Amino acid sequence: MKSLILFLERKSIFNERLAFVRSIFALGALLTLLFNNVPELADFELLANKQDMIFVRNIPLTNFSIFYFLGLEVGKYVSILILLSVFTGFIPQVTGLLQAWVHYSICNSFLVVEGGDQIASNLTILLVLICLFDNRLNQWRPERKSEGRKPVNVFFNVYYFLIILQVAIIYLHSGIGKLYNEEWRNGTCAYYWFTHNVFGAPVWIQKIYNIFTLSKFAPLFTWSVIILELLLFACILATNRKLKYIFLIIGLIFHLSIIFTHGLVSFFCSMAAALILYLDDKNIIYLKIKEIFIKNYYGKKV
Incomplete structure (x- = not known):
């Protein structure tokens, strides 16, 4: 136990990864606000069942x-300014709270929301406490060392684990939940989703998918999604960083494919941010992007 405490005292989560x-969470919400008509998204009069409208408007804290x-209109532009401020990294103690408010507002004010909006709302709310105790003026800077931060490091390492546990449970719930559906169990669900008249893939992508979904390998193709989600959950127990990094890349590719299949760009942003929180212990993705940027634009290595 003593060695664990010493480890937690030395390990800090206050790095550029935050x-x-x-910023990735903010990008997803920013795209939603910029490329959609906000009055239409928030028009609950469009609900066919008026009882649903009354129910939604009486949910506690909906008006917060x-x-x-x-x-x-004003809320849209203020929200855009708040989300843009997140990219600067300045004053996370304030912008962290404001960003969580924007994501929460999207989930509770818009008629059309998807899982990515809810995940962004939940995780940014959980990150507020970390942002409040961040001793940096700008989160893109390395952590400012302080001798009095050891108790803070212990508390927030435990708190951070509870956050990534939320991400792991998302994949567990998604994987297990599919087993209750007959089409997922018999391996035909992928075909139905890919050819759905609203959420399905473009015709040219359907032709590619049909090579698998109309073959005898269709069940294997469908079950690979369930297996991947359960393996992503199991990564909560992984201690090998290389293994976690492999599943991080696989997970990002999986969610990237959802953009081309179903057009859910903001969902990708939420899940990419969640996966990086969950599996990128050494902030590898950010450092690689930073290295490529500096090498291309400044002609030198990081």
């Missing part, structure tokens, strides 16, 4: 929304 992850306090 700014990187928060930036769009409720400032109105739809």
